[in-house]
Amino acid sequence: MAADDLLFPTPEGLYCPGGDFHVDPVRPVPRALVTHGHADHARPGNGAVLATRQTLDIMAIRYGADFTGTRQVAEGTMTLGDATVRFHPAGHVLGSAQVEIETGGTRFVVTGDYCRHRNPVAEGFEPVPCDIFITEATFALPVFRHPDPAAEIAKLLASIEAFPERAHLVGAYALGKAQRVIMLLREAGWDAPIYIHGSLERLCRYHAEQGVPLGDLRPATDDSMAKADFAGQIILAPPSAFAATWAQRFPDPVIAFASGWMQIRARARQRGVELPLVISDHADWPDLLRTIEEVNPEETWITHGREEALMRQLALGQRRSRPLHLIGFEEEPEG
């Protein structure tokens, strides 16, 4: 059977008829395999979900305990119908996994989102040799070469030193990026309390329970703190909070934002960011290419992101690839 009869996109998402399941479906399906807890990959309302324990926990935190009919923790090699399935770490966020599927004599790996930089909150990416490599392409343009995140955190600390009378508001998404920024700060020697927006609390607590040493986190809405007390402090919040009156409680805040998109000046300015921090949980261009070399598939399929550039590059290297045009993924997701 041809590979694209064994695994193919449907309106619900990528479907494997051999195992009768979808991977990261965008609409409710009887059986879903979920790579990680980001909202465009993990959605509620499926009949059954197979994912890592941490992804299942995160989905329950986000959507409530009844987010699915039944759930199954991914462990070892599992048989689903005529397919066998195995999860491997993806280095993207806590619990993130690639899904290896063997069906009809062909081995597929669906990466979900992945990251090759050392990430203190996620188990490191493992290249898995396969026939068909199904990759994300969020940052698939040669302009994306993510710098050393420690150097970006150094910029934040330098700004705090230069503007001690101002608060520093760092925009970071609730799952993954926020905890990564906190860990990077701790590694850079920032031992002071870090103040967090209410919407980050539950996921931060969950990371701490899972053994990620986030240190002293306090609610940013602590009423015992006067406005001036936040001078020289770091406050983490989802970027959406900055537009609201919520941000006015802090003294003359410097707006920072931790995202791979911050590499592009126009993106930073559009968001009114004064201190862009290029910290990404995705593979950058060199890492995408390196990963494909290591995995060395017969063919590369591209789920979402900037497929044109990646296809062009692979064609230049005599590699076969095709876009899946999966719908339901944001054009510029949490980067």
Added chain:
Amino acid sequence: MKHFARLLEALAFTPQRNGKIRHLVQHFRTRPDPERGLALGALTGDLDLRNVTPSLLRGLVNERVDAELFALSYDFVGDLAETIALIWPEAKDPSDPPLSELVHELEATGKAALPGVIAARLDSLAPSSRYAYLKLATGGLRVGVSARLARTALAEFGAVPVEEIEELWHGLAPPFESLFAWLEGGEKPVSAALAPFRPVMLSTATDLDALGAFDPADYVAEWKWDGIRVQASVEAGVKRLYSRTGEDISGSFPDLLEALDFDGTVDGELLVRRKDAVAPFSDLQKRLNRKTVGKTMLKSHPAALRAYDLLLHEGEDLRALPFADRRARLERMVLACDPVRIDLSPLLPFETWDDLAALRADPPDPVIEGVMIKRRESPYLAGRIKGHWYKWKRDPMLVDAVLLYAQRGHGKRSGYYSDFTFGVWEGAQLIPVGKAYFGFTDEELKDLDRFVRNNTVERFGPVRAVKPSLVLEIAFEGLNRSARHKSGVAMRFPRIARIRKDKPAAEADRLEDLAALLPPE
């Protein structure tokens, strides 16, 4: 170079004017000569570097990077220098040469050797320095710092009035060492330049309600001509023409420069004028930004000055005198000039504000964009000082048009569909009449962007054709005939005044409605 790169970055990301000034002052305070003065010159456009062209840069990058990958990247990033800085192969062991070394190298390198020199520098600089270097070489820093803002920062750095710096400015050149020495407590440099720029007096906006509080007898009024506000200065035979921000534009207007037969400093409006007929702004635009002007252009688009005010005359500084006295001196002086090139801006007869409103509503010339109202007693003051000069602009023209195409913006809007082509009805067809890329709020931009994405019927490259269903109220400043446009008309400064979701596309305006707004032939 990394300090200069950091300065550019800080300026680009700091939205507030005061924040930018703070970064500039900090740079002047911490960087040595000549580094700080060269950085200043780069920001004010006073570094006269051989302009590296975009096509030279494209040529360089095409040797290193696949053309298709570059095109996709450029489309995403939206800025040529930034794309090249990011996409250029990484330096193994980046170097950090001083800004002065790079400036001198660019100055000293001939055209033929330039590509090699630039490529070698790109090979050895870190990414943010590559960006700064390319911005320096192409002369387009675009970090939201005008020459005026830079001079304001200098004034703050040295705790002196900005006007003192503006008066000195044209006698100075990068790296401005004598200027910095003065600002740090040394001796004030003596302006070597003749016919320097004097800071210009600016007006504030007003309307009929606000005017009601004033006695019309205390004021004079003039037409507000739609040209370019300039200052013509002559001293000991040295003639200069400045824009209102003090940029020297003499080179583009040799015909007018020659006609400056006086000794003094005149404030006026630069126009293209054929005998008594003032040409529309688009004619003047053809003369602007040209380093050299051809004979044909000089003949077909003759430049003229319409005089508003006299600041200095034959060595005497008139700025402290009341407007009425300066005007009397101006009238006498203009009498001696060539009337084809220099004439007076006439004073308007009015007794009440309603008289003036009537004049304003129906000006005798389409190249008038409102009236200027000036207090008789006012001295000539630098800057925009309230209570002396007022502008009362004509209301913009409006038309309801239908959104037809949208293109992704460049620069700070590169992620959004922000360039909008709109059309009006001609018979049963919609015919494009203009393009607008401002006027909307950030919120409206997101709204428009969403509309475009949800209503795309066709895509060609970065352009999307949309279902012709959204009506936009377009405001514009004037309308010209245009053979280049299929519609036969061209709008000036079109902008999106409102999104008319309430209006069905069929009720948008028709081409004949628009044509009725054309000036008589």
